[in-house]
Amino acid sequence: MTPQGLKTQLEHLCQQLVEQPNNLGLLDQAAALASQMKMPEQAAELYRTYVHHHQQHAGAQFNCGYYLRVAGRYAEAIEHYQQALALGISQPEEVHTNIGVIYNEGLLDNQQAQQAFLQALTIAPNYVPALYNLANSYEQDGDKQQAAHYFNEVIKRQPDYAMAYVRLADVHKAEGSDDALICRLRSFLEGGKQPLNERIDIAFALGKLHDDCGSYDLAWQFYQQANTLNATTMPAWDVAEQEALLHTIIENYTAPVTATGGASQPKPLFICGMFRSGSTLLEQMxxxxxxxxxxxELEFFPRLWQQVKREGIGAFSQRTTAQDYAAIGQDYLEFVQQRFGHDGWVTDKRPDNIWLLGLIKRALPDAKFIVTRRQLLDNCLSVYFTRLGASMNYANSVEHIQAFLALEQQLLAHWQQVFGDDVQVVDYDALVADPETELGRVFKWLELPWQAQCLAFHQRTNAVRTASVWQVRQPLYKSSSGRWRNYQKYLK
Structure with a gap:
């Protein structure tokens, strides 16, 4: 069905709901259709509007929690999941696990997440999703021992659970190409029975393990296989489309924005740039x-940006007033305040926010931006060696990664011209080589005193939810600088 046809069908279902507000089947159809149309906010609002007609229906409360979770309305989602539990929903271990995922991924509270996963396991000790998510939370905490323990607990219960082996690869360093984990993962890949999505992850894991032990030719083969397979799951990257987006952004965000003198509380500090360019390391420090x-990685502005792109950047810019932008900025500050309860600087680390700086600056005139960068080929390889989502579909080709980086450099030059000193660039290789100088420069810019504890960043106990989780749990090392030389013969 065409997009217009889907829209017409959704409007028809919504009208029927107005006439039959007690019809749960209609509500499920409408919410599912809105979700299919990639409108999670509308799906959640539909369920939130009509769920009071089904107060005693555990399934309706569960579905409401699900749609609210997808829309990023986490506190409300937990409330409805808890109502589903109170109503005696079957398989309560699934509900506790979903609550744990909200705390883990949405509210960034691993302590509460782990309590929810353990509650699920109290009800059903062999419930693999809870074990798997619990292992994942310990990995984010930097606890290799507990992470490995629970991934192995998954394997004890389901020896063919390939993704548990994939995640073990993150916490395991292979010593040779005959490593037992490598052999097990190869058996999965060569068996040909795993779903495509798992084969992709297995190939990336095998690339990582062979890189560990210096088997660079085999590592490249597996990374190449992983990216070739991954490319089949998403639309091909279109450089002309990306260039058009770049020019549209530049055309619509050209006017400087005058700061109000640092009056915002909390103080927003955005860290962005190319993926795998050191943004997680810098945020940890x-x-x-x-x-x-x-x-x-906060979702506030990326969610808004999806709405902006659906409307059209030009149309949104023309209709949005200064008061509208101020309201967006206030909503963001309240969102951050509720999440962290802190009045100092709060970092928002989304690499792709570099494309949103014009929008963010209009909403938050006092915002400051750090853009991280890295040696070109090292950055390209690190992106190529990481499985990224469909919104980063350039990542499956080194040539496309280079082209994307070139466009981001044009965009950075534009933001530097428009926003001047409110944009600072931090070079990953310089940060690793001389962290005190690089950090000192950033603290001076933020008008903060030097604190030596920032050099002991690897001892922090916070959760890290990016592919860099294990890199930032170690003291600074320089081995990632110049890594491209190990693969030089494969690079043009």
Missing amino acids: LGAHDSITSGG
């Missing part, structure tokens, strides 16, 4: 300072 809170 900055977050060790008493006056800075690590916010991680």
